[in-house]
Amino acid sequence: MKNIELPDRISDNFGDPIQKIFDLIEGISNCCIEDEIVLDYSNAKFTHVFYSIALPLLVKIYSRRGYNIRLLGHFGYPSVESYMKTIKFPDGLDPLYFDGDVTECLDQYRNKSYIPIIYFPTGAEVHVTEIRDTFLSSVNRLLVHICGLQKEMVTALMYLVDEAVNNVLHHAKDDKGYLFAQYFKSKGYVDLVVADIGQTLLDTYASFDKHKNEVTNHQLAMEAALAGKSTKSLDVDRGFGISTSKSLLTKGLNGKYFIYSGNVFNIHTSEINTITSLPETISWQGVFLALRIPVVPTPGFDPSKYYE
Amino acid sequence: MTYSEIKIGDILPLTLDTRESASRLVDIIKKEGECRVELDFANIIFMSRSFADQFHKELYSCDHNIDISIKNADLGILNMLRAVSNTQNARQAIKKNYQLVSFNNLSKLEDFTFSW
Numbered sequence: 001m002k003n004i005e006l007p008d009r010i011s012d013n014f015g016d017p018i019q020k021i022f023d024l025i026e027g028i029s030n031c032c033i034e035d036e037i038v039l040d041y042s043n044a045k046f047t048h049v050f051y052s053i054a055l056p057l058l059v060k061i062y063s064r065r066g067y068n069i070r071l072l073g074h075f076g077y078p079s080v081e082s083y084m085k086t087i088k089f090p091d092g093l094d095p096l097y098f099d100g101d102v103t104e105c106l107d108q109y110r111n112k113s114y115i116p117i118i119y120f121p122t123g124a125e126v127h128v129t130e131i132r133d134t135f136l137s138s139v140n141r142l143l144v145h146i147c148g149l150q151k152e153m154v155t156a157l158m159y160l161v162d163e164a165v166n167n168v169l170h171h172a173k174d175d176k177g178y179l180f181a182q183y184f185k186s187k188g189y190v191d192l193v194v195a196d197i198g199q200t201l202l203d204t205y206a207s208f209d210k211h212k213n214e215v216t217n218h219q220l221a222m223e224a225a226l227a228g229k230s231t232k233s234l235d236v237d238r239g240f241g242i243s244t245s246k247s248l249l250t251k252g253l254n255g256k257y258f259i260y261s262g263n264v265f266n267i268h269t270s271e272i273n274t275i276t277s278l279p280e281t282i283s284w285q286g287v288f289l290a291l292r293i294p295v296v297p298t299p300g301f302d303p304s305k306y307y308e
Numbered sequence: 309m310t311y312s313e314i315k316i317g318d319i320l321p322l323t324l325d326t327r328e329s330a331s332r333l334v335d336i337i338k339k340e341g342e343c344r345v346e347l348d349f350a351n352i353i354f355m356s357r358s359f360a361d362q363f364h365k366e367l368y369s370c371d372h373n374i375d376i377s378i379k380n381a382d383l384g385i386l387n388m389l390r391a392v393s394n395t396q397n398a399r400q401a402i403k404k405n406y407q408l409v410s411f412n413n414l415s416k417l418e419d420f421t422f423s424w
Contacts, residue, residue, distance in 0.1 A: 124328070133329045158323060158353075158356065162325045162356035162357070267424055269424060272423075276411065278410075278414075304387035307392075308395055
């Protein structure tokens with residue numbers, strides 16, 4: 001058995017949970033597929049949004065690859081145990097399988113600073129889309145309420161969430177997308193993740209004749225996505241989501257944008273904008289998007305300036 | 309030409325988030341036949357770009373002669389509809405302003421991620 005001890009604390013530095021996700025992927029990929037891998041998070045004292053949602057998704061990714069991997073299911077610190085239970089770690093809240101009224105369940109979070117981990121269905125069947133649309137609307141409004149947002153910031157937050165969610169719905173080619181968020185009032189921002197474990201950006205471009213000969217690796221796929229190259233040849237407006245979201249968040253709000261797919265990520269803040277390639281084994285199957293969204297807008301902030 | 313009113317808030321969630329919900333709205337509009345349709349956005353909080361784009365495409369691709377008017381939409385929704393209609397036929401190139409970096413091992417990456 002290979003026991004991988006997970007970090008007991010993660011700082012609120014934007015990059016720290018992400019670095020720890022990379023470290024974990026490296027640790028898992030250094031194991032043999034025959035090993036029984038146990039991710040031991042029992043000593044956690046301080047968790048983080050980005051890390052908490054990545055853990056069960058990494059278990060799924062590697063399970064699909066045939067690894068025998070699991071999360072240790074209990075936490076040594078009662079406060080952490082309680083928090084993780086409340087956010088529904090690791091199984092999340094899935095409206096298709098929730099036993100009871102999911103809207104009433106979300107109402108329980110109105111006085112909290114976080115939402116539960118959300119597993120949203122991506123199916124195209126009418127009954128699934130209706131359930132999903134109602135559920136996502138409730139999640140959006142819950143987030144706005146938790147963060148105490150008004151006017152332009154309501155629009156900005158919903159724009160960022162919806163662009164990310166719609167990208168999952170139309171590109172992931174997997175049965176679920178994942179969303180999690182927490183508001184840090186004293187720090188003035190909300191940390192948000194929207195992720196999938198389906199197709200990478202490269203997989204998406206490779207499946208369309210228009211791009212498959214020019215987008216041949218994860219870096220080129222990331223560059224194409226940031227440039228807004230749509231996979232839909234006739235849809236001129238498609239492909240704006242990432243570029244306008246980045247612009248709105250980093251220029252409009254001085255926030256931070258991180259997108260990771262395959263072994264490549266883009267980090268965009270007011271100070272840096274880099275596309276970074278990692279060793280091939282440090283790879284995310286799907287797309288992992290992490291945002292730090294300041295909730296107090298700069299004077300004169302108008303989200304519509306970033307739509308085009 | 310007949311006249312019809314659709315209260316969006318009665319048939320869709322108060323945030324118009326996805327392309328699929330736009331398709332459902334257009335299906336309902338098309339069922340009204342050739343007429344003037346007033347879409348009442350009272351209480352609607354937000355319209356996503358994806359919704360606006362799908363709505364625009366499906367509505368203006370149909371053969372019906374439907375005259376749409378917008379009622380009680382807040383400025384954010386009007387701005388979104390306008391922005392999307394402006395990008396239906398042309399788009400500006402997005403400037404490349406990023407740096408390309410690579411790391412062969414994670415230990416060197418740590419200083420970089422710490423700086424974010």
